[in-house]
Amino acid sequence: MSTQSSWGEGDFSRFICTANHGFAPYAQEELRRTFGAVKSTVLVPGEILLAGLPIAEEEVSTKLLEDSPTFLRHIQPVQFQENTEDSAQAMEKLISFVLNHTELTGTKVTLQVRKTEGSFWQENAVSLKQLLTEKLDDLGCEWVVRDADHVISVFVANDMLYAGVSRPDQNLSDWSGGAIRFQKEEGQISRAKFKLLEAEQTFGIDFTSFHKALDIGAAPGGWTSFLLERGLEVTAVDPAKMDATLLESPKLTFLKKNAGDVRFREGEFDLLVCDMSWSPKLMSRLISDLLYSLQSGGTAVVTVKLLHKKPLALIKEVIDTFERSRMQIQHSKQLFHNREEITLYMIKY
Structure with a gap:
């Protein structure tokens, strides 16, 4: 039985919420801390859940954008279920549900379709998207992939079909499920x-606005190559080898040393980046010791x-270390490409 008429009204709303694989419990905890009680059903273990929130639908994204959750990557409203x-x-x-959204006519719309294993649709999500696009021809919209005015989200899970219509910003990410895809380039280092x-x-972040960058734990040079492409002068520090093609760049200074053994001028850099596979506590202390530069x-x-198994407490401890070093946290986010890590974006005051 369809329940589209009763969902998303009053002070209760439902969303399909997505996190990186294995981190949905922490996304759920973020929802609980933001909204209080959360009723949830697992759709994909460790990754996707259906969450009922005690707040009106239009207020959810506003609140989440204010709180900037770390692990909650993407949400889509559930206004239709069958x-x-x-x-x-x-x-x-x-x-019929989608065609009733007459506000979509004449606008740019993206259709995002996801499915779980074992759903009624045996083929892939792309084929379902193609079928739905044909069936929705009478909508009179312009179908786009990026920069849409509205998003039609469809999720097929086992024996249920879910859908919702929203603006891209209301989904936290305008990519389907928050899964940002980049094309691997020829010769890409990592x-x-x-x-x-x-x-x-x-x-x-406009990386072209920076001039001199310090890349700690740079080898083999994935981040260094990105910064050089953006036109920056880069000082890369790592005891391991850098990719030989990067060493030819006149804008690269490579210090084949441990980060704890280097010294720089005060305020020498306007950008510092680090992607080391180190203990987070050791990393935060090491970087803090270099922030004078x-x-x-x-x-x-x-x-x-x-x-370890308590990432929320660990993140707080690391952030506290950086804040004591005059760093203002702009964002703490587990990006799609982070996997079992998060990215901190900070500005020194």
């Missing part, structure tokens, strides 16, 4: 570059490895 035992009827009702590309988009107003982008 059992797929009769899949043809469920699809007809879904089409996939670590994707982390900075995603941070650039998610946090709105970052000028006031300078930016730091640092990944924090989550090595």
Whole structure:
């Protein structure tokens, strides 16, 4: 039975919430801390859950954007739900639900479709998206992939079909499920570059506005290559080898040393980045000891490895260390490309 008429009204709303694999329990805890009681059903273990929140739908994204959750990557409203035992009827009702959104006519719309294993739709999500696009031809909208005015979100989970219509900002990410995809480039040194590309988009950092960067734990050079491409002068520090192609750049200074053994001029850099596979507590102390070289107003982008079972407490401890070193936290976020880590975006005051 469809329950679209009663959802999203009054002081109760439902959302499909997504986190990196294994981190949904922490996203759920963030929801609980923000909204109080949360009723949830697991759709994909450790990754996707259906959450009922004691707050009106239009207030949810506003509150989440204010609180900037670390682990909650993406949400989509559930305004329509239908059992797929009769899949043809469920699809007809879904089409009717979307076509009733006359505000979509004449606007740019993206259709985002996801599915779980074992759902009624045996083919992939792309084929379902193609079918729905054809069925929704009467909507009279312009179908786009990016920069949409509205998002139609469809999620097929086992025996249920869920859908909602929202603005991209209301979903926390305008990518389907918050899964940002980048094309691997020929000659790309490592996939670590994707982390900075995603941070650039998610946090709105204009890396071309910086002049001199310090890259701690730089080898083999994924982040260094990104910064050189943005036109920065880069000082890279690592006892391991850097990619040979980078060493040819006149804008690169490579110090084949441990980070604890280097010294710089005070305020020498306007950007500091670090993506080391170190203990987060050791990393935060090491970086704090080098922050004298970052000028006031300078930016730091640092990944924090989550090595034990209490990431919320660990993140707080690391953030406290940086805040004592005059760093203002702009964002603490587990990006799609972070996997078992988070990214801190900070500015020195």
